[in-house]
Amino acid sequence: MKKLIAACAAAIALAAPALAQVKVGVIIGTTGPAAGLGIPYKNTFAILPKTLGGQPVDYIIRDDASDPTNAVKFARDLVVGDKVDLLIGAGTVSSSLAIADVAAQLKTPQIAMAPVGAEISKNPWMFASVQPAPLMMAAVAADMKAHGIKTAGFIGFSDSWGDTVLNGLKAHADANGVKIVTDQRYGRLDTSVVGQVLKVLASNPDAVVLGGSGTPGVLPLMTLRERGYRGRIYQNHGMVNREFMRVGSKAWDGVVAPAGPVVVAEQLADGAPTKKTAMEFAKLYDQVYGPGTRNSTSAYSYDTYLIADRAVAEAMKKAKPGTPEFRQAVRDALESSKEVVGTHGVYNMTATDHAGVDQRAVVLLRAENGDWKLVK
Incomplete structure (x- = not known):
């Protein structure tokens, strides 16, 4: 009987799909002039699910001290040394563009958490979660x-x-x-x-x-x-x-x-396309860091996760993490992202648009008594 049980267990183990860890390098400035942005970026990664695309994920976070020179060094170390499958960052335009050169050279997909502008269309390996x-x-x-x-x-x-x-x-x-x-x-x-x-x-x-x-x-x-x-x-x-x-x-x-509409999620009309996702994120973030603490910056990290989650799930159908083929598959999946509903907008990437958002990603706000009010 024991042999039969052992044999059944072995058969089940062989039949079940193996889980392979996905490695993600995250470069943000949690010190230096951009720390006010970098800290909320980092906070979100601490509360994300422990899987990406259905696979265990390891987020390797580096602080570039708001310095593009450091960002380049970390990007190269993460790809060559840690063999990450995806780069996320940076939190500033200057560091994001500096990382992009490494991403292109080493053929590793990058999701910038900064509005990197026209440069994004020149690099097939760089994408962005922030509105242009x-x-x-x-x-x-x-x-x-x-x-x-x-x-x-x-x-x-x-x-x-x-x-x-x-x-x-x-x-x-x-x-x-x-x-x-x-x-x-x-x-x-x-x-x-x-x-x-x-x-x-x-x-x-x-x-x-x-x-x-x-x-x-x-x-x-x-x-x-x-x-x-x-x-x-x-x-x-x-x-x-x-x-x-x-x-x-x-x-x-x-x-x-x-x-992005996430800042005033509660003030959005019930039919707003991003309201449900924005409210879910607000609840998640505020439970850990305190009521009303979520902001645009922390939500960009969450949208980056949602985009990457979809892309990694698709890439797993074609290759295994840790290989050049997987990095290529992630890149291709990012470029074909369709109707990914985030907190800031709805993402639809194409070969000529690696930001993928439209007017649904924009609201106008007015500051009143230390808070933001939706301009209607």
């Missing part, structure tokens, strides 16, 4: 037109993120009758932007658009308020985080910003 800046800034330009705004000033980072926000605005400004009258920049580590703000005020714009992110993105807002600016102020989707609002306090009141 032109899509988000279209909502800003439309709001300007609705409020009779004819001129706008810009203050943003003197790096790729500042360029990304400004170029997104430029793509829609003319069509909405808006002229950009000044372009002022500052560094992520700068402690003052008085000079830039004075130049903006001298141009007397009807509105000012800010192109920063993380805690340093609050600096020009506070300086504009201190110098008495009374026009409309727009932030970008890299600033929609209650932690950043606490830094600026009352300076935020009246600020308008584009965002």
Whole structure:
């Protein structure tokens, strides 16, 4: 009898599909200037399911200290040394673009958690879970037109993120009758932007658009308020985080910003396509980190997981983790992602669109008393 039981157990074990671990390298800046973004990114990975595409998953997380040079080193180490099947990151545009070169060279799929812009179409191995800046800034330009705004000033980072926000605005400004009258920049580590703000005020714009992110993105807002600016102020989707609002306090009141719908999930109409997923994520995140703590950034990690989960499940039908064939299969599956309903939007990737979101991924918000209100 014992031999019969043992034989049956062996037969069942042989018949059951073997589970193979999927390795994912995650590169985010949990220290440095972008830590305000990186920490929420990391928080979400701690509460994700322990499987990806039905297989056990190992998330190997590295802190690039908000430095693209570190991001490149970690990306190479993760692919060559740890033999990851997928790279996720980074949380900033500059580090994401730096990683992309490694992903392309080593033929490893990458999902950037930053709006990497036009560069995404040049690299078949890079995808993104964050809305492209032109899509988000279209909502800003439309709001300007609705409020009779004819001129706008810009203050943003003197790096790729500042360029990304400004170029997104430029793509829609003319069509909405808006002229950009000044372009002022500052560094992520700068402690003052008085000079830039004075130049903006001298141009007397009807509105000012800010192109920063993380805690340093609050600096020009506070300086504009201190110098008495009374026009409309727009932030970008890299600033929609209650932690950043606490830094600026009352300076935020009246600020308008584009965002993914997850930020105001409770305020969405019941028929909104992302509401169910957004509410599920909000419940999951808030149970662990406290009521109202979820934000755009943490939700991007969740959407990245949803996209990767679908792609890995498809790739498992063609190859085994840990092989070049599997990495290729994941890449191909990402590119054919269809109707993946996330918290920020509904993802439909194609060979020419590796972000895959549309107007369903955008809402316009207004800051009031330390919280965000949906602009209807």
